[in-house]
Amino acid sequence: MAHQSLFWVMNGLGDSASLIYLDKRLSYRTMTYEYDLFQSYSDEQIIDSVLKVLERESWWVKGPEIENLEQQVADVTDREHVIAVNSGTSALYATLESLGIRNEEIILPSFTYQATPNAVVAAGGQPVFADIEQDSFTLSVEDVESKITEETAGIIPVHFAGRVAAEIRELRDLAEEHGLFLLEDAAHSLGATCSGEPAGSFGDAATFSFAFNKIITTGQGGVVVTDNEHIAEKVRQFRVHGRNSQREYVDWGLNLAMSSIHAAIGVAQMSKLNEFIERRRELSGLYDNMLTEVNEIEIPTVPPNQKSVHFLYNICLPDRKKRQELRSHLDEHGIPTEVYYEGSHLTNYYSEEWGYERGDLPVTEKIADKILTLPFHVNLDNKDIENISEEIVSFF
Structure with a gap:
């Protein structure tokens, strides 16, 4: 087969x-x-769910798996409307198109994947990068407030590494005070909570990614969640070339729909969400226990009012030089690492086209010089974590 x-x-x-x-x-x-x-992660249940779609030889798109996945996400995020699309980037882009941000400023962190600012640019907006907090690596309310102008339309906080943005309530209050929308980029954090409220429930809308490396994956895919009927209707239309529920083409749009095959993977994976989260918490704890003895390593902590889903396991090194030395050492011993993130404002496009330069966001740049992501997924066993940690300890 x-x-x-x-x-x-x-x-x-x-x-x-x-x-x-x-x-x-x-x-x-x-x-x-x-x-x-x-x-x-894959198992026989996930494989069988895909085969069932293939074997019925029809409705490989717009099948019942789409609504099933949307309902599962609605249950986790406590949102009325969930719209599945073909990527997390599409989710951001379609939502911003529904909000109408042409020539308006959108405040967001530079410490994020390129999808976040790129979606703003694609929707005709102007990205305004704000700095992050030292401890949480998420948007600083103080810096966001300093960037608000008459041209500002909205704020996009990014929930990083499986947590909720530390000052999400303050950002929500700030947005309401200035009449701005709040759009959560929650690509990393499906299932996370802050004071009992789920990631994705704080803003006017939120987006999640189901890319291959996420806790829940459909290979490629994403969703928009919202309680706002206008946003939900516009996103649903936009994902099918501007077609409404009466099959009338009432606006422009693109083909951003998720296939039934991808949704089938997501439905099967969503049934294991709590299991995945619990295992990630266990693995994160193992890393913590073994790496805390190294004085030169700083381990980011989760605020006491939050429950993280531990999407990434990050450590911070003293500086860029020491980080590269450790990366080279681990590379030689068969252990891959990555840097999330270097800072979007310093990439060629945003520095050349939008005028950003080093020094504009000092905390972002400081964190970007120190952070390092280690191997982390539910297929690792306890011994794997021990071996990787021992190699790091031996380096120091």
Whole structure:
């Protein structure tokens, strides 16, 4: 059968490219690294859910799996409307299009994946980067407030590494005070909570990603969640070329719909969300216990009022030089690492086209010089975490 085939592809991990293979369980092992930075979880239930869609030979798009996935996300986020699309980037873009941000300023962190500012630009807005907090790596309310002008339309806080933005309530209050929308980029944090309220429930809308490396993955995919009927209707129309529920083309749009095949993977994965989160908490705790003895390593902490889903496991080193030395050491021992994030404002496009330069966001730049992401996924066992940690300890 098709899912039992073996084939080779190229995969980039860290700073090098590696040959990898996919087997019948859809897991992969690299030829250059002993461990993988990320892995997508699969089992027979997930494989069978995909086969059922394929074997019915119809409705590979717009099948019942779409609504099933949307309902599962609604249950987790406590939102009335959930709209599935083909990527987290599409979720951001479609939401911003629904809000109408042409030529308006949107305040967001630079400490994020390029998808966040790129979606603003794609929707015709002007990205205004604000600095982050030293401890949480999420938007600083004070710096956001200093960036608000008459041209500001909204704020996009980014929930980082499986937590909720530390000052999300203050950001919500600030947005309400100035008549701005609040759009949560919650790509990392499905299932996380802040004082009992779920990620995705704080803003006018929120977006989640189901990319291959996320806690819940559909391979590629994403959702928009909101209680706002106008936003929900506009996003639903936008994902199918501007077509409304009466099949009339009432606006412009694009094909951003998620397929039933991808949704089937998501439905099966969502049934394991709590299991995934619990395992990630266990693995994170193992890393914490073994790395706290190293004085030169700073381990970011979760605020006491939050429950993280631990999407990434990060450590902070004294400086960029020490980080690179550690990365090289781990590379030699088959352990991949990555840097999330370097700061969007210092990439070629945003520095050249929008005039940003080093020094504009000092806290962001300080964190970007120190942070390092270690291998982290539910397919790692306790011994894997111990081996990786021991190698880090031995370096110091």
